Amino acid sequence: MAKAGQVIKCKAAVAWEQKKPLSIEEVLLHLNESFPDLFISFLYFMQHIFATGLCHTDWEYLYETGKRLKFRSFPLVLGHEAAGVVESVGPEIHHTLYRPYTLYRPSYPIVIPLFLPFCGKCDRCQSSKTNFLLPDTSLAKVADAPLGKVCLLGTGYGAAINSGKCALFGLGAVGMAAIIGCKNAMAKTIIGVDTNPQKFEKARLFGATECISPNNGSKSIQEVLVEKTTGGVDVALECVGKPDVMIAALESTAEACGTCVIAGRMETETMSVPVIKILMGRTLKGTYFGGWKSVLGVPKIVDDYMSKKLKLDEFITHTQPLNEINTAFNPLENGERCRHLCLSVLVDFFISMCLFVDPSNPRVS
Known part of the structure; x- marks a missing residue:
């Protein structure tokens, strides 16, 4: 000692x-x-x-x-x-x-x-x-x-389980963890978005119901998601940390009641959003550690892992x-x-x- x-x-x-x-x-x-x-x-x-x-x-x-x-x-x-x-x-x-x-x-x-x-x-x-x-x-x-x-365990699991149903932008470790959170929150539709299609198989393993590349087709990814979900997703989680992806995530949510949760880390970058995107009823929020009380929440997540409730x-x-x-x-x-x-x-x-x-x-x- x-x-x-x-x-x-x-x-x-x-x-x-x-x-x-x-x-x-x-x-x-x-x-x-x-x-x-x-x-x-x-x-x-x-x-x-x-x-x-x-x-x-x-x-x-x-x-x-x-x-x-x-x-x-x-x-x-x-x-x-x-x-x-x-x-x-x-x-x-x-x-x-x-x-x-x-x-x-x-x-x-x-x-x-x-x-x-x-x-x-x-x-x-x-x-x-x-x-x-x-x-x-x-x-x-x-x-x-x-x-x-x-x-x-310091990834995006809490961002989803504490924030609601979601479509995920970015299928790195944070995005994959958020997929698990969405699944545990009983989301019926979990859409993973990433520029690398090689990640789609693992995303489906974690619980994604569908995966999309923003590079496919002539329409923007937010247009694709709005059409696919008949008006926009309930919650979009941005797990990349880039302003343009954050805007796309916000615009993919339902106008009157959609929520965009920023989980991707940025420190110096800024983002510009037309006020009308918020005025129509959307919510834009951030999450740090998924809203967990860290010292209290992490032991629970470890218990979930040890009991095989969490991949x-x-x-x-x-x-x-x-x-x-x-x-x-x-x-x-x-x-x-x-x-x-x-x-x-x-x-x-x-x-x-x-x-x-x-x-x-x-x-x-």
Whole structure:
């Protein structure tokens, strides 16, 4: 068990600069009483990460034009879909679920780091409508489950099961998870939309009743969907993160009562929508983590997976060890893979989606 003042050796895939391969480094972490340079004082967890999924967001940080760098600057350690075991906690972490919780099992629990944690105290966490702001409570303790599978649970499942019937734009991991949510919400018609027809077979496996490519035919995809559903879908979920796709999703919904849910992540892009599209009665909304109270919701999803109510194994198309992580990034650009796992990752997780690596900091090497 790690203690204050101890130096921990960790292995991490470090991104030193944009458009350069990740470097497998040995990171030395000094567990001092406080972390002023990381804005963390006593509120930390030391977690041994066993597996993490690669997301297109990771690829964007590394290879796109830097549009995300106003939020995260190099060097950094990417990754926000992980699962592991808590090895130690800071002195001001008083949450008993992270401590050894029985006399007969003196070990720390399996946990999933959450990019959207849950303090349970602020107005937004206590609201029945949302979970957005948080301090330190960043891990969800879950039942014993395969770490290489449950690290994928931060996807779009809740976006659909909490938001209603849907047609899905984008059949990556988020879109596929949303299909499962639609199916569990008893949607009669589940239409998957993607430019890559190779994804259609897997989408049907997850529960899509029909799949369409927006590149087929002379009509726009929104026109096709409105005609096919006799007036528009009840709910459209945008799982790509592109403004033009968001507009298409909105326009594919029924005029008087349709809802467009934005689940695709954007940080700097803007979208322009004619007011009449909203004035006629449509609803445009976003969802972060599907509206789940993350710390409370993730254990339930893990239970659903363990009881075979939720497909998860089918998301994994490839697995690779950490030292081959750079080869795993290439297929993300063209959407060949649903989820790619890197196993045996030894990185410490500190209440943040990314751990910043400061080369001038004597605590990191």
